[in-house]
Amino acid sequence: MNLKELYQEIILEHGKNPRNLRKTEGFNKDAKGNNPLCGDNVHVYLKLNGQKIVEDASFEGSGCAISMASASIMTDLIKGKNEHEAKDIVEDFLGMIKENPELKSEHLNEDEKTKLMCLSGVKQYPMRVKCATLSWHTMVSAFDENNEEVKTEN
Amino acid sequence: MNIDQIKKEFPIFDEKIQNNDLVYLDSANSSQKPKVVVDRINEFYTKQFSNVGRSVHYLAVAATNLYENTRTSVQKYINAKDKNEIVFTKGATEALNLVANTLGQSYLHEGDEVLITELEHHSNYVPWHFLRKSKNIKINFAEINEEGEITLEEIEKKITPKTKLISITHLSNVTGAILPVKEITQLAHSKGIIVVVDGCQGAPHLKLDMQDLDCDFYAISCHKMYGPTGLGVLYGKKKWLEELPPYQGGGGMINEVKKDMISYGELPNKYEAGTMATAQVIAFDQSIKFLESIGIENVMKHEADLVEYGQELLQKNNSVKLIGNPKNKGGVLSFTIEGVHPHDIATILDEDGVAIRAGHHCCQILHDKLNIPASARASVGIYNTKEDLDQLNQSINNCKKIFNL
Numbered sequence: 109m110n111l112k113e114l115y116q117e118i119i120l121e122h123g124k125n126p127r128n129l130r131k132t133e134g135f136n137k138d139a140k141g142n143n144p145l146c147g148d149n150v151h152v153y154l155k156l157n158g159q160k161i162v163e164d165a166s167f168e169g170s171g172c173a174i175s176m177a178s179a180s181i182m183t184d185l186i187k188g189k190n191e192h193e194a195k196d197i198v199e200d201f202l203g204m205i206k207e208n209p210e211l212k213s214e215h216l217n218e219d220e221k222t223k224l225m226c227l228s229g230v231k232q233y234p235m236r237v238k239c240a241t242l243s244w245h246t247m248v249s250a251f252d253e254n255n256e257e258v259k260t261e262n
Numbered sequence: 263m264n265i266d267q268i269k270k271e272f273p274i275f276d277e278k279i280q281n282n283d284l285v286y287l288d289s290a291n292s293s294q295k296p297k298v299v300v301d302r303i304n305e306f307y308t309k310q311f312s313n314v315g316r317s318v319h320y321l322a323v324a325a326t327n328l329y330e331n332t333r334t335s336v337q338k339y340i341n342a343k344d345k346n347e348i349v350f351t352k353g354a355t356e357a358l359n360l361v362a363n364t365l366g367q368s369y370l371h372e373g374d375e376v377l378i379t380e381l382e383h384h385s386n387y388v389p390w391h392f393l394r395k396s397k398n399i400k401i402n403f404a405e406i407n408e409e410g411e412i413t414l415e416e417i418e419k420k421i422t423p424k425t426k427l428i429s430i431t432h433l434s435n436v437t438g439a440i441l442p443v444k445e446i447t448q449l450a451h452s453k454g455i456i457v458v459v460d461g462c463q464g465a466p467h468l469k470l471d472m473q474d475l476d477c478d479f480y481a482i483s484c485h486k487m488y489g490p491t492g493l494g495v496l497y498g499k500k501k502w503l504e505e506l507p508p509y510q511g512g513g514g515m516i517n518e519v520k521k522d523m524i525s526y527g528e529l530p531n532k533y534e535a536g537t538m539a540t541a542q543v544i545a546f547d548q549s550i551k552f553l554e555s556i557g558i559e560n561v562m563k564h565e566a567d568l569v570e571y572g573q574e575l576l577q578k579n580n581s582v583k584l585i586g587n588p589k590n591k592g593g594v595l596s597f598t599i600e601g602v603h604p605h606d607i608a609t610i611l612d613e614d615g616v617a618i619r620a621g622h623h624c625c626q627i628l629h630d631k632l633n634i635p636a637s638a639r640a641s642v643g644i645y646n647t648k649e650d651l652d653q654l655n656q657s658i659n660n661c662k663k664i665f666n667l
Contacts, residue, residue, distance in 0.1 A: 111613050115664050147622045147635050170635045172603035
């Protein structure tokens with residue numbers, strides 16, 4: 109059943125108890141994202157060290173189980189990656205959410221891939237894809253120091 | 263009144279939606295269309311089409327008559343004094359923008375105050391915000407009480423010597439509160455304040471009598487009234503529509519055009535520039551006839567029964583929290599479920615064929631006030647039954663189960 113694929117236990121768990129739902133102290137990159145259609149919003153914070161590696165990632169905001177779980181899993185697995193690796197993962201994730209059957213990024217280990225694949229049920233719900241991807245687009249915007257708020261609608 | 267019979271007049275209910283019977287609880291967003299309305303659009307385009315108000319050939323004259331017949335039907339349906347007080351627009355949004363824009367050009371000045379309410383839809387706030395930016399007017403907000411109502415007393419409290427205009431919804435699309443528009447208008451007029459009413463939710467569900475309400479403007483959304491999309495009605499008192507400047511310029515709204523001068527046409531042409539939504543206007547006559555055939559008193563009784571039933575059901579359902587509890591309530595049941603975001607509720611309900619809306623319903627001011635980012639909303643129309651609300655409740659239970667509540 110589709111709903112079971114969408115609302116897997118891990119999604120519900122992350123949605124209910126999101127990891128990294130806070131503001132990173134001493135963050136040096138951040139960006140805001142907003143879905144004007146529903147009022148969901150997210151603020152992503154990154155702290156990069158001298159070697160440009162993500163030392164900490166966090167987010168603030170509110171949204172549905174899908175968006176909270178997605179931001180929670182994303183901020184968890186992006187820690188320890190550099191910008192290039194992080195962007196490669198973002199591209200891989202967005203490709204998977206839209207069409208690709210699996211994740212291919214060499215910067216993801218099997219455990220991380222399994223976690224991310226839990227969000228693949230969103231594919232069958234086009235209206236909900238934005239819920240899953242908003243925090244990811246927002247993270248890219250934080251890396252790029254793009255000062256404009258990320259919006260799901262143009 | 264036989265609801266099963268009425269429901270049969272709506273072809274969409276013959277369809278299977280993702281293998282389910284449709285439980286349509288999103289009429290506050292837009293209503294479904296009876297066959298007579300759909301057929302009328304088809305008939306007009308296939309057998310009678312011509313542009314209106316311009317050419318002198320047979321089809322043009324006939325189409326013009328049909329178009330004007332709807333104007334007369336609307337006038338009678340809302341008991342306006344004069345046919346020329348009915349202006350067709352592309353929607354209620356355009357109707358409200360027309361009012362704000364033209365009053366902004368000629369009536370509202372820097373420092374004047376406009377009083378709206380925390381219940382307003384963005385379409386009855388943003389057009390006034392434009393004037394706040396361009397004309398430096400001030401916008402004040404009447405606040406809701408615990409029940410999600412706007413009282414006459416609250417309006418009176420928020421009126422200042424600078425208040426020139428009050429713009430209010432007739433029926434809240436979130437709390438369902440029906441505002442005492444007639445009393446507010448009496449109060450406003452006694453102080454020389456004009457009244458604009460956003461009738462999007464009022465028009466499909468309440469008895470309308472413009473001469474009794476006495477408001478200066480009333481905006482109607484036809485697609486919420488079992489009519490076509492792309493069409494709205496602005497009722498305006500004749501003295502205002504005559505006095506105010508035009509809104510859009512173009513063909514059809516002029517009297518004489520010279521290189522150094524232009525004079526404008528008479529009402530209602532003055533506000534209907536360009537080719538209008540002709541087929542929609544002509545088909546909207548069928549929507550009015552449909553509503554008249556049922557009788558608005560019967561519509562109101564049926565929807566009041568449904569809301570009472572739905573409210574009781576949801577109140578008994580643990581972890582469901584209804585938004586607002588107004589004494590005078592229209593067919594809207596907005597709610598939240600502790601621990602489940604409204605979007606997740608809507609997706610899960612949709613799996614059972616239950617169509618509701620989730621989000622802020624274009625009322626961010628109200629949701630901020632309630633301190634919630636979004637809500638779920640079930641809203642009823644003439645075709646809904648108690649079984650639909652039972653299904654709503656059952657699907658809510660399913661949703662709670664998925665979220666382990």
